[in-house]
Amino acid sequence: MKIVGISACPAGLAHTPMAAKALEKAGMALGHDIKMEQQGSMGQINAITEKEAKEADLVIIASDQKITGMERFAGKKVIRVDINICIKAPEAVIKKCVDAVSKE
Amino acid sequence: MKQFLKEAKGHLMTGIGYMLPLIIGASLVVAIPKIIALCMGISSLDPYADGTGFLHILKMIENVGWTGIGLINTVLAGFIAYSIADKPAIGAGFIGGALASSTQAGFLGAVIAAFIAGYTVKWGKEHIHLPESMRNVMPLVILPFLATGSVAIIMGAILADPLAAINGALVNWLRDMSTSGTSQLVMAILLGAMIASDMGGPINKSAWMAGNVLLAEGVFQANVFINCAICIPPLAYAIATVMRKKRFSAAFRETGKGNWVMGFIGITEGAIPFTLVKPQILIPVNMFGGAVGTAICCLLGAKGDIPPVGGIYGFVSITNGWAYLVGILAGALVIAVLSTALVDFNQDTSTVVQDVNVDEIEISFEDIS
Numbered sequence: 001m002k003i004v005g006i007s008a009c010p011a012g013l014a015h016t017p018m019a020a021k022a023l024e025k026a027g028m029a030l031g032h033d034i035k036m037e038q039q040g041s042m043g044q045i046n047a048i049t050e051k052e053a054k055e056a057d058l059v060i061i062a063s064d065q066k067i068t069g070m071e072r073f074a075g076k077k078v079i080r081v082d083i084n085i086c087i088k089a090p091e092a093v094i095k096k097c098v099d100a101v102s103k104e
Numbered sequence: 105m106k107q108f109l110k111e112a113k114g115h116l117m118t119g120i121g122y123m124l125p126l127i128i129g130a131s132l133v134v135a136i137p138k139i140i141a142l143c144m145g146i147s148s149l150d151p152y153a154d155g156t157g158f159l160h161i162l163k164m165i166e167n168v169g170w171t172g173i174g175l176i177n178t179v180l181a182g183f184i185a186y187s188i189a190d191k192p193a194i195g196a197g198f199i200g201g202a203l204a205s206s207t208q209a210g211f212l213g214a215v216i217a218a219f220i221a222g223y224t225v226k227w228g229k230e231h232i233h234l235p236e237s238m239r240n241v242m243p244l245v246i247l248p249f250l251a252t253g254s255v256a257i258i259m260g261a262i263l264a265d266p267l268a269a270i271n272g273a274l275v276n277w278l279r280d281m282s283t284s285g286t287s288q289l290v291m292a293i294l295l296g297a298m299i300a301s302d303m304g305g306p307i308n309k310s311a312w313m314a315g316n317v318l319l320a321e322g323v324f325q326a327n328v329f330i331n332c333a334i335c336i337p338p339l340a341y342a343i344a345t346v347m348r349k350k351r352f353s354a355a356f357r358e359t360g361k362g363n364w365v366m367g368f369i370g371i372t373e374g375a376i377p378f379t380l381v382k383p384q385i386l387i388p389v390n391m392f393g394g395a396v397g398t399a400i401c402c403l404l405g406a407k408g409d410i411p412p413v414g415g416i417y418g419f420v421s422i423t424n425g426w427a428y429l430v431g432i433l434a435g436a437l438v439i440a441v442l443s444t445a446l447v448d449f450n451q452d453t454s455t456v457v458q459d460v461n462v463d464e465i466e467i468s469f470e471d472i473s
Contacts, residue, residue: 079469093467
């Protein structure tokens with residue numbers, strides 16, 4: 001499955017990259033094609049392009065924050081998850097999201 | 105209701121996220137002229153507000169920092185409103201925040217004003233339907249007018265006095281608590297333990313948010329303890345990896361190097377990989393270390409007279425900064441000694457299976473229109 005996502009936390013220093021890396025690692029381990037954008041204190045890192053957004057089957061937003069550029073994902077299946085759980089159990093998060101999308 | 109509260113918390117956090125760089129920049133601009141003056145043997149720059157010379161220039165620079173600190177409510181409210189309803193809400197949010205400062209309605213007023221501004225715009229977007237030809241005036245004229253009008257009526261006319269009274273009472277109570285001896289110590293211990301408990305999780309963040317609320321109110325003492333506690337866990341594991349090398353795997357010794365930086369700039373999350381090895385033992389150890397550190401910091405008399413800056417270098421913004429440093433070091437040593445005595449870090453966390461129940465993970469679909 002092609003997965004894209006964005007992580008963001010209030011200070012944008014630690015959780016943002018930690019969650020992004022954890023999800024990327026877990027996603028690859030599960031055989032998905034995954035790219036995580038970080039919206040931290042430095043602005044957008046590893047930004048998801050329009051093309052990548054269009055091709056994605058699933059969008060994971062690991063944050064309870066305001067995310068910029070959500071219009072990229074218009075019409076996509078977008079799932080919000082708590083950022084902490086993404087760090088603790090990235091594989092479980094991805095499995096759950098993929099399941100939820102496949103069921104629809 | 106639960107969904108609304110969760111959403112509201114996200115908006116509040118977004119606002120705080122935008123407010124932080126403002127506070128940090130402004131506090132440092134206040135702190136540095138003060139320190140230069142202290143080095144010259146002058147404890148307050150206030151007498152130099154008028155006149156000429158180097159000290160006058162220092163005072164003028166300090167004032168610029170205070171201008172920034174005066175914008176805290178404004179920026180907070182503006183970006184909460186932005187988080188709720190994007191561009192058309194920002195202006196009304198700024199106005200509401202500035203109003204909260206000038207009417208003494210404070211943080212509470214700023215947040216309420218921001219929610220009024222944001223949700224008015226959100227409501228307008230969903231419920232006001234104009235003919236095609238008029239649609240362009242919605243975001244530019246109608247929504248900002250509605251939002252600012254609501255803020256003016258509710259905040260300016262109706263709630264100004266009662267909010268100022270509530271806020272005033274609240275701030276006085278908190279200020280008393282953070283200045284009197286015993287209750288200050290209790291506060292220090294509580295905040296220290298909370299910050300070091302789940303490192304960036306909900307407990308840590310609620311203590312941190314409480315500190316930010318107080319900061320917006322001009323009560324700076326709580327943040328001295330919070331900033332102190334934040335540095336402790338990452339610094340502790342950095343020290344531990346050097347102090348008792350044999351207790352750590354090569355991977356952990358490598359991670360420990362990064363923790364010097366995390367401890368220095370104040371990111372508790374640095375301690376997470378270490379804590380995960382045996383959380384049932386290490387979380388209490390971390391909490392204990394955090395509490396010891398903040399208690400020492402409090403007892404030695406570290407005071408927040410200007411908004412404290414986080415991280416170890418934050419001592420420059422604290423009166424009796426040495427007490428702050430001693431507190432951090434003491435807390436870190438406590439954790440370093442206890443953790444290495446109780447736990448062997450020769451295993452890798454990536455192999456540690458985490459028991460998170462898949463059913464407990466909450467996910468929610470979001471509609472993008």
